[in-house]
Amino acid sequence: MTLVLGLTGSIASGKSSVAAIFADLGAVVVSADQLARAAVAPGSPALTELVAVFGPAILTAQGDLDRKALGQVVFADPAARERLNAITHPAIARLAEARLRELRASGVPLVVYEAALLFEAAAEQRVDAVLVVTIDPALQQARLAGRDQLDPEAVRARIDAQWSQAAKVARADFVIDNSGTLAETRSQVAALYQHLLLRAHG
Numbered sequence: 001m002t003l004v005l006g007l008t009g010s011i012a013s014g015k016s017s018v019a020a021i022f023a024d025l026g027a028v029v030v031s032a033d034q035l036a037r038a039a040v041a042p043g044s045p046a047l048t049e050l051v052a053v054f055g056p057a058i059l060t061a062q063g064d065l066d067r068k069a070l071g072q073v074v075f076a077d078p079a080a081r082e083r084l085n086a087i088t089h090p091a092i093a094r095l096a097e098a099r100l101r102e103l104r105a106s107g108v109p110l111v112v113y114e115a116a117l118l119f120e121a122a123a124e125q126r127v128d129a130v131l132v133v134t135i136d137p138a139l140q141q142a143r144l145a146g147r148d149q150l151d152p153e154a155v156r157a158r159i160d161a162q163w164s165q166a167a168k169v170a171r172a173d174f175v176i177d178n179s180g181t182l183a184e185t186r187s188q189v190a191a192l193y194q195h196l197l198l199r200a201h202g
Contacts, residue, residue: 003200008118009133012144014178019114021189032115039091046091109200132172136179
């Protein structure tokens with residue numbers, strides 16, 4: 001039996017690091033972010049619709065989606081963010097469902113579906129269990145500011161644009177705290193990996 005674990009958490013919580021550890025241990029990782037890029041590739045219906053709604057300024061000179069330009073439009077405007085999600089979420093959902101179906105049919109024991117907006121996109125129904133990665137809020141803000149070169153106001157806006165950590169934890173089956181060292185996180189992931197393998201083989 002294939003077990004599909006949804007992996008989510010707030011922005012800059014370290015989801016990708018946790019996904020990479022799962023991959024090192026032998027899990028198959030499917031990234032919603034990569035699927036999101038495929039969903040809005042040049043020539044895709046979703047990209048055509050985004051340009052119709054938000055204008056050609058969201059494209060690069062090469063005709064790709066300029067995610068930074070689009071981000072500046074939607075992070076400050078909840079209505080614009082809803083329009084964006086209404087276009088992209090169904091396109092990503094179709095790609096995710098096809099990929100997860102393929103993997104379930106192949107019989108791999110553990111698939112990790114990494115999705116920042118797992119709950120926001122109502123995608124938890126695609127998975128068998130949910131892992132939420134948490135982080136100390138002060139550390140989260142410092143990481144986000146350093147990673148994306150953002151001022152405190154922009155950091156706040158990006159964090160506020162998503163569900164709170166507490167809301168995500170309330171709906172989680174498993175929680176990993178990524179506030180400590182990489183070794184501490186790795187040890188939590190390894191223990192969970194073993195637990196999930198036993199469950200998959202159950």
